[in-house]
Amino acid sequence: MSEEAERPSRRVWTSGRIAWAAVALALAGTVLTSPAWGPRALSSLAFFRVRRVELDGVRYASAAELVSRLRVDTLTSIWTELAPLEKRVAGHPMVAKATVVRRLPGTLRVQVDERVPVAMAPARAGIAVYDSAGTALPVEPSSAGGLDVPLVAVRDTTLLRLLGRMRREAPRLFARVSEARRAAGPGGARDEFEFTVTSPAPAGAWGGTTVVVRAMADVSVERLADLVPVEDDLQRRRVRVAEIDLRYRDQVIARLQ
Structure with a gap:
């Protein structure tokens, strides 16, 4: 098959991925207006699995220890309950408070308020x-x-x-x-x-x-x-x-x- 023949198939494949991502994000915006069932409906989609964890406010605590306390992996849906994650991170002796937020499609952002040495x-x-x-x-x-x-x-x-x-x-x-x-x-x-x-x-x-x-x-x-x-x-x-x-x-x- 010539290079010219291959190019259209690549474009169709890339466009398909973009279209699927757009549909998934639009679906997320729609179902979130029904909090009772929306997250459960999206949690089975691989598109919304956790692929990245961001930590903010960490200076003294071990970042590896905080991420470990989350107990999430690439099979975890980003629609998992956030309160248990916050409680686990806040259980670290260096943490006074932890807040976890979602960044679609696959990022959990953890805001940490540390106990500051004086x-x-x-x-x-x-x-x-x-x-x-x-x-x-x-x-x-x-x-x-x-x-x-x-x-x-x-x-x-x-x-x-x-x-x-x-x-x-x-x-x-x-x-x-x-x-x-x-x-x-x-x-x-x-x-x-x-x-x-x-x-x-x-x-x-x-x-x-x-x-x-x-x-x-x-x-x-x-x-x-x-x-x-x-x-x-x-x-x-x-x-x-x-x-x-x-x-x-x-x-x-x-x-x-």
């Missing part, structure tokens, strides 16, 4: 990583180039919640906190926090590479942000500072070296 602390087995709720996370601190979160002495849920708010509301300041700890006040009660904060300028611009910031344990992120304009002024004046005290209402006290 601190790490010494533990029997090495280093434990915690989220803002105080939950230990299965994250290896040395993975992905290292985990850039503050070091805390113990699992202090009040401190961890504050670090979580700081990470959300003042991420630049959070990124500069290398250590955070609870400390005793003048009366002996451990109702204060101390933060070791790295300098935003070259070493020596305001006394060294780090400064200790003291605050009450009920300090807000907004109050901690008062540190920034004080830093700007100290850098401009090139004042050498050992400590910045935010414990007193409406005052910021800089203790010089």
